[in-house]
Amino acid sequence: NAGVTQTPKFQVLKTGQSMTLQCAQDMNHEYMSWYRQDPGMGLRLIHYSVGAGITDQGEVPNGYNVSRSTTEDFPLRLLSAAPSQTSVYFCASSYSSFSGYGYTFGSGTRLTVV
Amino acid sequence: GQQLNQSPQSMFIQEGEDVSMNCTSSSIFNTWLWYKQDPGEGPVLLIALYKAGELTSNGRLTAQFGITRKDSFLNISASIPSDVGIYFCAGQLSGGSNYKLTFGKGTLLTVNP
Numbered sequence: 001n002a003g004v005t006q007t008p009k010f011q012v013l014k015t016g017q018s019m020t021l022q023c024a025q026d027m028n029h030e031y032m033s034w035y036r037q038d039p040g041m042g043l044r045l046i047h048y049s050v051g052a053g054i055t056d057q058g059e060v061p062n063g064y065n066v067s068r069s070t071t072e073d074f075p076l077r078l079l080s081a082a083p084s085q086t087s088v089y090f091c092a093s094s095y096s097s098f099s100g101y102g103y104t105f106g107s108g109t110r111l112t113v114v
Numbered sequence: 115g116q117q118l119n120q121s122p123q124s125m126f127i128q129e130g131e132d133v134s135m136n137c138t139s140s141s142i143f144n145t146w147l148w149y150k151q152d153p154g155e156g157p158v159l160l161i162a163l164y165k166a167g168e169l170t171s172n173g174r175l176t177a178q179f180g181i182t183r184k185d186s187f188l189n190i191s192a193s194i195p196s197d198v199g200i201y202f203c204a205g206q207l208s209g210g211s212n213y214k215l216t217f218g219k220g221t222l223l224t225v226n227p
Contacts, residue, residue, distance in 0.1 A: 004156075035217075042120075042219035043157075043202065090156050100145030100164060100206045103215065105156030 002026050006091050006106035013081040013113045021076040021109050023091030031094040032074040033103070036060065036087040043090065049074055081113045117141050120203050120218030128226050133190040135221045137203035145206040146179050146186035147215065152199045160201075161188070183208070193225050 007022045025032065033048035045058030049068040063085060065077040074093075078085060088110050092103035120137045127133060137146070145164055149157035161172050163179035163186060170177055176189045186203055203218040 040123075040219065043217040045214070048214070092156075098206075100147070100162065102147050102149075102159040102162055102204075105158070107154075107156050 004091055004093055004104050004106035006089075006109050008109060009107070010110050011112070013078070013111065015081060015083060015113060017081050019078050019081065021078070021089055021091075021111070023074045023076065023106060024072050025074075025091075025093040025104070026072065027093065027095060027104070028071060029093035029095045029104070030071065031096070031103075032068065033058070033092050034064070034066065034074070034076045035090045035092065037090060037108075038087050046076065046089075078111075083113045085111065086113045087111060117207070117216050118203060118205065118218040120221055122221060123219070124222040124224070126224045126226065127193055129193060129195060131193050133193055133197070133223060134187065135201060135203075135223075136185060136187045137205070137218045138185040139205070140184065142183045142208040143186075143205035143216075144183075144208050146177070147204040148175075148177050148186070148188050149202040149204060150199050151202065151220070157200075157202055190223075193223075195225050195227050198223060198225050 004025045030051045034046040035043040044060050047066040049055045052071050055066050088108050090108050091106045094103050118137050118139050147162050148160045151157040161177040166183050168179040174191045178187045200220040200222050202220045204215045
């Protein structure tokens with residue numbers, strides 16, 4: 001089925017380790033973004049991209065890197081994992097530059113940093 | 115930071131009851147969206163609103179775009195157990211980036227059979 005695919009679904013990291021959360025969409029969407037979801041905090045924007053080669057910071061970018069070499073993929077890299085990065089991470093995409101049409105979300109990656 | 119106030123934070127209701135939740139802001143929004151997140155899944159779009167005063171239904175769900183463009187309401191009628199989940203409001207700020215949505219913190223709905 002077409003949509004946004006996130007891998008892995010679950011991950012446990014030790015403090016200081018690095019890893020990449022993968023996100024791929026097959027809908028030819030230009031806009032992609034990463035959110036983290038924490039209890040009581042809702043969805044907070046980490047980084048976003050409006051097209052291949054173009055990325056920008058969101059509300060909580062520290063400790064994360066992104067790149068967008070293709071339209072389909074938008075990986076999120078944790079450089080040196082910290083317990084504060086324990087969260088559920090969602091990737092989202094949109095076919096239009098007008099966000100009012102809404103985003104399509106992946107099913108999430110549940111990350112625990114110990 | 116967050117510019118949307120979503121309430122209530124959580125609701126516990128009996129099956130068959132009606133539910134109301136809302137989002138308010140001090141800022142004007144061009145678009146209001148309502149999402150539902152099932153346990154262990156990503157949010158899914160329920161309803162989109164594009165004009166002040168607009169009232170839109172999707173089955174048992176009805177949402178309205180406030181006249182002042184600073185609020186929106188979601189009503190669920192005759193709740194059923196599968197309505198359980200987190201409901202998020204989201205909006206595109208007037209004068210803000212076309213790409214970005216601002217999200218509320220969510221309303222956790224529990225339905226007792």
